[in-house]
Amino acid sequence: TQLLEQSPQFLSIQEGENLTVYCNSSSVFSSLQWYRQEPGEGPVLLVTVVTGGEVKKLKRLTFQFGDARKDSSLHITAAQPGDTGLYLCAGVPLNTGNQFYFGTGTSLTVIP
Amino acid sequence: DAGITQSPRHKVTETGTPVTLRCHQTENHRYMYWYRQDPGHGLRLIHYSYGVKDTDKGEVSDGYSVSRSKTEDFLLTLESATSSQTSVYFCAISESTSLSTDTQYFGPGTRLTVL
Numbered sequence: 549t550q551l552l553e554q555s556p557q558f559l560s561i562q563e564g565e566n567l568t569v570y571c572n573s574s575s576v577f578s579s580l581q582w583y584r585q586e587p588g589e590g591p592v593l594l595v596t597v598v599t600g601g602e603v604k605k606l607k608r609l610t611f612q613f614g615d616a617r618k619d620s621s622l623h624i625t626a627a628q629p630g631d632t633g634l635y636l637c638a639g640v641p642l643n644t645g646n647q648f649y650f651g652t653g654t655s656l657t658v659i660p
Numbered sequence: 661d662a663g664i665t666q667s668p669r670h671k672v673t674e675t676g677t678p679v680t681l682r683c684h685q686t687e688n689h690r691y692m693y694w695y696r697q698d699p700g701h702g703l704r705l706i707h708y709s710y711g712v713k714d715t716d717k718g719e720v721s722d723g724y725s726v727s728r729s730k731t732e733d734f735l736l737t738l739e740s741a742t743s744s745q746t747s748v749y750f751c752a753i754s755e756s757t758s759l760s761t762d763t764q765y766f767g768p769g770t771r772l773t774v775l
Contacts, residue, residue, distance in 0.1 A: 550701065557700070579760045590750050590766025591703070598761060636702050640760035647719060648693070648759055650702040 551575060552637055552651035560657045561627055569622040569654045571637035578642055580620045582611055583650075585634040627658045663687055664767040666751050672773045679738040681770050683751030685731075691756040692734040693718075693764065694726060696747040703750060709734055710756070741774045748772070 555570045571580065579598040583591035595604050597613035597620060604611045608631075610623040620637055637651040663686030673679050683692060691710055695703040695718075705718030707726040715726050723745060725737045738745055748771050752764040 552702075554702075577760070581761075588769075590752070590769060591764075592766070593763045596761050596763075638703075646708075646716065646759050648705055648708075649719065650695075650704065652700060653702040 550652050551649045554651040554654045556654060558655050563628060563658055563660050564626050567624050567627060569635055571620045571651050573618050575641040576617050577639040580613055580637055580639040582622055583636045591636055629658045629660050632656055632658050664753055664765060666767040666770050668770060670771045673741055674775050675742055676740050679741050681736045681749055683734045683767060685753045687753060688731060689753040689755050691754045693752040694736045695750045697750060698747050743774050746774045
């Protein structure tokens with residue numbers, strides 16, 4: 549089992565729809581990051597959330613860190629084809645020192 | 661874009677042969693990482709380095725070794741490749757004052773196939 553589980557694993561939606569991606573763990577994290585990866589490229593950092601309950605907005609993307617710092621969500625409003633990609637959460641659990649973990653990933657396809 | 665290159669970009673090899681992947685950076689960042697990416701697993705950390713000659717194991721280090729003799733180069737070696745090591749390998753770098761909040765910059769990846 550992975551330390552960070554994401555759901556759903558795959559998501560295919562029409563342009564203009566809203567969606568939410570979840571990142572869950574049984575471990576507590578000091579912070580969580582979200583990356584987006586496009587085919588054939590490496591991941592690119594979108595945001596870092598560091599405080600339990602924190603909400604960050606990046607244009608149409610809203611990121612939330614759970615109060616207990618065990619989970620996070622990414623909400624996209626009015627999805628566009630340019631949002632297509634693999635979304636990954638990532639972080640360092642408090643009880644593992646310097647081990648950095650990525651989530652299992654959510655592959656999003658936005659259909660024009 | 662951060663200056664990170666990986667070589668080779670694609671490699672096909674046979675079971676039992678040694679393989680070395682190279683990561684080169686021009687950013688003078690302290691931390692360097694090697695990940696593998698497989699469907700359904702996201703990225704998993706193999707090894708990382710926090711300075712010249714300073715390395716540590718990640719989540720999936722068995723079967724892999726690393727070396728860092730210069731700040732700019734981080735080598736990943738598969739001493740005897742197995743089919744289970746078929747994967748896409750990514751190198752990443754970070755300035756890292758904090759592993760949990762620092763931005764990691766990724767290279768373009770190396771697709772390795774072990775027959």
